[in-house]
Amino acid sequence: MDANDLTNQMLTAAKGLAGTIWSQMQSYALPELQKIAIQIVAIAENHADYTPAGAKALLDMQVKASIGVIVAMTTLTLLAVQDAINAILDAVRSLVNGAIGFALL
């Protein structure tokens, strides 16, 4: 059994995890949060179009939307973590089963 080979496969899975999360932050979460920030400014600028209760409901909605983006990003992160853990399990399984000659894992 080659520990270096297994270590490399584990590190590859971990590096992929970091890259995937950063890519999703850039392509999804940051643009969405930027859009919401623009809307909060727009509500303040166009306040004459809204009743006080209407403006408040719109602002509450933006707060929830921001939290929704964070919850979605958390889910995407969990999905990436799930993939990385399963890639590591596959690497360990392949190495161990190959070394002992039967399917232990």
Place this chain on the structure above:
Amino acid sequence: MIVFNRAHRGSLLPYLGWLRHGLVLLFAGLVLAGCASVRLVPAYDDQIDTGLTSLYADTSVFVDRMIAARGTAAGSYDQNIGFYDGVDGRLEALIARAEAHRVLKDCPSTKLVGRALAAVRLPADVRGQIGTLPADDCQVVLLRLTKSGFSDMRQFHQAQGAQGIPPSARGPLLDGGVGALLRAGITVEIAKRAK
């Protein structure tokens, strides 16, 4: 306590490699037994995907129609209660599906957001609405947030009275607001479908 002197170590050396491999196998077996793969996120559900996508389309059409009909009876909240009631029913059905698929009992970001909001000054009712989100799977939390966002949209429409929904509200409703919440759910489903 067992202490090996130099002579013992020499005689045991050939066995140490086997022992190490045995321990690795034992450890791996203990850690991984019954754990062929790990699941932290519910599997892709095409009904949640199509449900959110069609709700996004319907909401976009509705907002544009309300803006066009602003200031008239056709654009008033009273004439359009059916849209909001329909959305509530559709989201409740999707929440029921998400609850049936739930994997985690608690979404990690819910507690984090709760702590962050506790540290800043927010109106009590806003903080209350967010803070009372139940500890649940992230997908369930996201769909409940979406339903709550539509409740805000209903309140907004109602509070606008005779003015109706002005063109300036399109961005806050669809680029941010419920549009952002629906896109969040759709983005997650697309990511799951790609696996």
